[in-house]
Amino acid sequence: MTSVIPPSSGLEDLPPGAGPGAVPAPARRTGRRAVLPTWTPKLAVGLGLVVVIALFGLIGPVFAGNPDTIRNIGLTGPSGDHWLGTTQTGQDVLDQLTHATRGSLQIGLLVGVMATALSAVFGVIGGYVGGIVDEAFSLFSNVVLVIPGLPLVIVISGFVPADQRGSWTIALVLTVTGWAAAARVLRAQTLSLRNRDYVSAARVAGEKPWRVICVEILPNLLPVLASQFVFSVIAAVLSEAGLSFLGLGASNSSTLGTMLYFAQNGFALQREAWWWFVPPGAIIAAFGCGLALVNLSLDEIINPRLRRPGRRRAGRAASVTSRNDAVRSTAV
């Protein structure tokens, strides 16, 4: 994907719409632009995938028919009437797909927001306050991290009766088992931020701790928070699909995982009904892939060394050849 672009074109640095004749973008990216990812093909493809799938889940169900309508044309391939064929009981796969996508995205978003909030509480506050609070918080998140998540989720789901297992229960369980890794990352970042000069200055000026955290530290954590949020959405969509596939998912909502569960139990694989089991997995894969590509762009803000060397050289003034660049140009 990236190999299509000549290595040192430097064009990706330009805002979208700027032609090749335009003046190269200024070297220093200041203010809000510094926290926004650069517009790269990677980011464009990623955002495109995410937006298309989100729209499909958001608007699709409005136009789709009732996904539960049973017809007497079980397991027929794609046709003009049913674009993605039908299931074993003649339900339209495309109709199901729109509702299932919506269900999966809802759970993913819900878990993403809750897990990120939880990890911010434990990671940022612990990292900033330090001392015994930090010890306790990081001990807690490390313990949650090493206890294997899926077996725990399975055991919990085993104890909750199926009729009480709604999508909120599943979202809550996935949040509780999924926030710890992000908290560790946030804590490490906060530790490196809390000793910066401007944070010390704010503290000396008598700012209250919550204000220092909200005004000085959180804005600088935004790229990390965003990337952790994206990670937890991917993880939540994948884990929810896994749980539903095992028959332990939410009983009151239809997700891509439930579709795969019914496809597996309807022997779609053995009957080679690819139109039934390929689309749900493909949507999860495409969505996760889109989010991962967005995350790669976010990573490049957090760790500038990961940026493509060609762009660095083109973006900066040629005379500023830092020590790092010297090493790298011999390395590649």
Next chain:
Amino acid sequence: MRYYARKLGFYLVALWAAVTLNFFIPRMMPGNPVDILMAKLQQRGGTVDPAVRRSYELLLGADHSDSLAQQYFSYLSHLLHGDLGVSVSAYPAKVSDVIGQSLPWTIVLIGMATLISFALGLALGTLVGWKRGTWLDSVIPGTTVLAAVPYFWLALILAALLSSTLQWFPLLGGYDVSLAMGWNWPFISSAIYHGILPALTIVISSVGGWLLGMRNMMVSTAAEDYMLTARAKGLRNRRIMIRYAARNAALPSVAGFATSLGFVVSGSVMTEQVFSYPGIGGRLLQAVENNDYALMQGIFLVITVAVLGANLLVDLLYGLIDPRTRASN
């Protein structure tokens, strides 16, 4: 020394947390195991009277005449004696025996597959990170796609392709059931043959993560001063890549290996479900389906202890290979 004491202390706390969680989950959840079992019995036409209820309560250890603290301590003392209770679904086998039968399958299959994937990922990541800016960079989007594909879906499709359509591998099971189980060559070779496809799916789905992490660290390491020194000394490229860059870049991956073990175990549940493999993850799901609570809790505990033990081992090793971690603590 302080480093090791700290680590040991941490894992003791984690172990205690897992054990306590295991005790409280059934007591906090809305469902009551005894009620569920009684309902099941009623569906099958069994008699439901207080005596039956009482015996179920005793069997499940859900005897609520004791106080919570008493229950907790008797649970701990049973655990210390290695007594995990009696499995309802494999009655009258003890939970520990049921676990003992299925654990080796999981350890061998998942352990081998994970090690292969880890080694392969590090080797490929070293190469891709070293040759940055060449066509090898196009591997990176590929790994993101692989990481986003749901594991069980990939496994299902590979199974449909390689065993249903092409008939290269057996679709289900861990060994040829017509063979007697034992340490003879026909049985072992059949076990290996049955294990190849599940292992392949695990390697394919997890190698991308290791590759990407290693590649990113290689890129960061390439900017270090000692790399410049190594070049200035005129060392051969290969030697710089392996002895200078890769050895240092691998450190975070080794540390990540410990935390990833939990996910590896989680993946094993899926693997064993898709391939009907006779391991511990499949057993866990069977236990959930059969409302076999003692077995469920026993398996969760064993999995957790295994993950904690492996983590401790990696952590101790890490202290050995990277002296800086010992110094900073």
